Amino acid sequence: MKKILVVGSANADLTIHTSRMPKLGETIPGNEFSTAAGGKGLNQAAAVAKLGGEVSFLGAVGCDTHGQLLLHTLQEYGISFQGMESKEEATGIALVTVAGGDNFIILSPGANNLVTPALIEQKESLIAEADCVVMQLEIPLESVIRAAEIAAAHGTMVFLNPAPARELPDTLLGMTDVLVPNEHEAESLTGICTDSEEGCVSAIQQLRGRGAETVIITRGEQGCAYNIGDNVMFCPAEKVHAVDTTSAGDSFIGALCVKLTDGADLSDAVKYAGKVSAVTVSRKGSSISIPYAEELDF
Structure with a gap:
């Protein structure tokens, strides 16, 4: 079995559902409040584990109640925690409001800021031994870059989810084997709207020109666009009733x-990922909404 290392964020998701978003200064009723394990890094590690992958997680949590929740969740999913517990910083928090099947999120990074380049360097052997490393942008950017540098030096494949959206140096894109932005992140990186197929083609071409080898743009209900070499392909989305999109991209x-690490070709991997994401958005919650492999009928 291939070894996968996720380097990234872990947050306690404080989630509330409501029928619509409030206007500025307005108070409206909500329901179904919950506190659960989340964060893009933890969610992506959970998806790998629940779908049968061997995965370790490199991140940071606080020595508090929320931190214990996250560590318990990692253990429950069989994920090896290779990060740090901090007495100085609180565990990261995500305030999630779910309205009409979509979500709005405010982050307080807390201990996630302690995933520094120095910590990454201390864990170089983990990156060297992994077949691929998966990262996002909820930890310091310099740490993502340092991890990519170490991965490149050891021939470890790099998956990068450029979220939350921000400017990225071409040096990082040049070390990225698989870049997976959603349509908003792709537009932020390129200045090109990806509402149309023509826009997707242009955005993918630009990102490949800046160094990324394979680019997959996830587009919600419109499916995704991706390249195989110079050819841009499109995969339609599964038709489902979306209840909560919090972990759609992470799953x-x-x-x-x-x-991909199991040897599937890119088109088959994209189709599979789209089906997993469709199941995820049909359920409420973050990591808990991601299906196990045995739940899937394909």
């Missing part, structure tokens, strides 16, 4: 990583 990336 997609985890599924994609599992399939």
Whole structure:
């Protein structure tokens, strides 16, 4: 079995559901409040584990109640925690409001900021021994870059989810084997709207020109666009009733990583990831909404 290392964020998701978003200064009723394990890094690690991959997680949590929740969740999913517990910083928090099947999120990074380049360097052997490393942007950017540098030096494949959206140096893109932005992140990186197929083609071409080898743009209900060499392909989305999209992208990336490291071709991996994401959005919650491999009928 291939070894997958996720380097990234872990947050306690404080989630509330409501019928619509409030206007500025307005108070409206909500329901179904919950506190659960989340964060893009933890969610992606959970997706890999639940879909049958061997995965370790490099991140940071606080020595508090939320930190214990996250560590318990990692253990429950069989994920090896290779990070740090901090007495100085609180565990990261995500305030999630779910309205009409979509979500709005405010982050307080807390201990996630302690995933520094120095910590990455201390864990070089983990990156060297992994077949691929999966990262996002909820930890310091310099740490993501340092991890990519170490991965490149050891021939470890790099998956990068550029979320939350921000400017990225071409040096990082040049060390990225598989870049997976959603349509908003792709537009932020390129200045090109990806509402149309023509826009997707242009955005993918630009990102490949800046160094990324394979680019997959996830587009929600419109499916995704991806390249095989110079050819841009399109995969339609599964038709489902979306209840909560919180972990849609994270489940997609985890599924994609599992399939590609197992030797699947890119088109089959993308189709599989799309189906996993469709199941995820049909359920409420973050990591808990991601299906196990045995739940899937394909």
